[in-house]
Amino acid sequence: METDEVVGPDDILTKLFSRALRRSKRREDNVAALMAYGPFPEPLLAQDKRKARIWRRNHEQLVVREDLRDLSRLPELGRIEMLNALLPERVGSLFGFASVGRDLEVSIPTVKRWIGYLKALYYLFEIKPYHKGIRRALRREGKVYLWDFGAVRDEAARFENMVACHLLKSCHFWTDTGEGEFELYYLRNKEKQEIDFLIVRDGVPWLPVEVKLSDTDPSPSWRRFAGLLPCKRGIQIVRRPTWRTHDIGDAQLLVAGAAEVLAYFA
Numbered sequence: 001m002e003t004d005e006v007v008g009p010d011d012i013l014t015k016l017f018s019r020a021l022r023r024s025k026r027r028e029d030n031v032a033a034l035m036a037y038g039p040f041p042e043p044l045l046a047q048d049k050r051k052a053r054i055w056r057r058n059h060e061q062l063v064v065r066e067d068l069r070d071l072s073r074l075p076e077l078g079r080i081e082m083l084n085a086l087l088p089e090r091v092g093s094l095f096g097f098a099s100v101g102r103d104l105e106v107s108i109p110t111v112k113r114w115i116g117y118l119k120a121l122y123y124l125f126e127i128k129p130y131h132k133g134i135r136r137a138l139r140r141e142g143k144v145y146l147w148d149f150g151a152v153r154d155e156a157a158r159f160e161n162m163v164a165c166h167l168l169k170s171c172h173f174w175t176d177t178g179e180g181e182f183e184l185y186y187l188r189n190k191e192k193q194e195i196d197f198l199i200v201r202d203g204v205p206w207l208p209v210e211v212k213l214s215d216t217d218p219s220p221s222w223r224r225f226a227g228l229l230p231c232k233r234g235i236q237i238v239r240r241p242t243w244r245t246h247d248i249g250d251a252q253l254l255v256a257g258a259a260e261v262l263a264y265f266a
Helices: 009-016 023-036 043-048 049-071 077-090 096-104 110-119 155-175 222-224 260-264
Strands: 124-129 143-145 182-188 192-201 202-211 233-238 243-248 249-259
Touching: 009 233, 009 260, 023 043, 023 049, 023 155, 023 260, 043 049, 043 110, 049 077, 049 110, 077 110, 077 143, 077 192, 077 233, 110 249, 124 155, 124 192, 143 155, 155 182, 155 192, 155 202, 155 260, 192 222, 222 233, 233 260, 243 260, 249 260
Parallel strands: 124 182, 202 233, 233 249
Antiparallel strands: 124 143, 182 192, 192 202, 243 249
16 A cells, blocks of 8 residues: 655755745745634634634633543632633743742642643643753753644744644654654753754754744844754744845754745644
């Protein structure tokens, strides 16, 4: 029986940097729709903001009041709904369990347990910092993202969340198809210099990815981290259409629009 050939991650990078796919208005429209309505079929296909708000409210209530109740038998469902209300504002930022615990008047272990339940229900995912070989890198605090990034109000944070979902799904796909063990991290040092995402392949940094809503100039953080990573390629994804390559030390940086880049990671 014939099967479709799976394109490996190295070939995908080669195709991306050679711009094998050209700009397409359809892909631009798809990114605009994802940003406006989120990734779930009901609101995305309806493309009606009123219906999307109703669907999102019902979805959140279903997760907390039915799925979470059945999973955990927790009595504090009202507090978890309060946690859910806080999450969109913290997307893309360091997620401090202590500060969230203070806001909700619960202990740090309780917040961690609740976040663990929401991960299990595919409501959110957490990305940890990568620190091996990185001087003064953060080691503990993660960043939280929502699978339904349409719930994130801030446009820049929503865009970063959308990219995070694409990259993480690619990591899962490549791992599941035997290409290696792919994991998604972020880079940040104590001077607050940061690269939003780092794909690690079999324990070795493979592809750093920065996300900018509108800035097409290479982030200053590239020069800080480029010499510390073995990666020969990096990507800066921008919301609007653009395409330019830069040499950062020994590495090549591609600054490109989301509609083109994400087509390779879908």
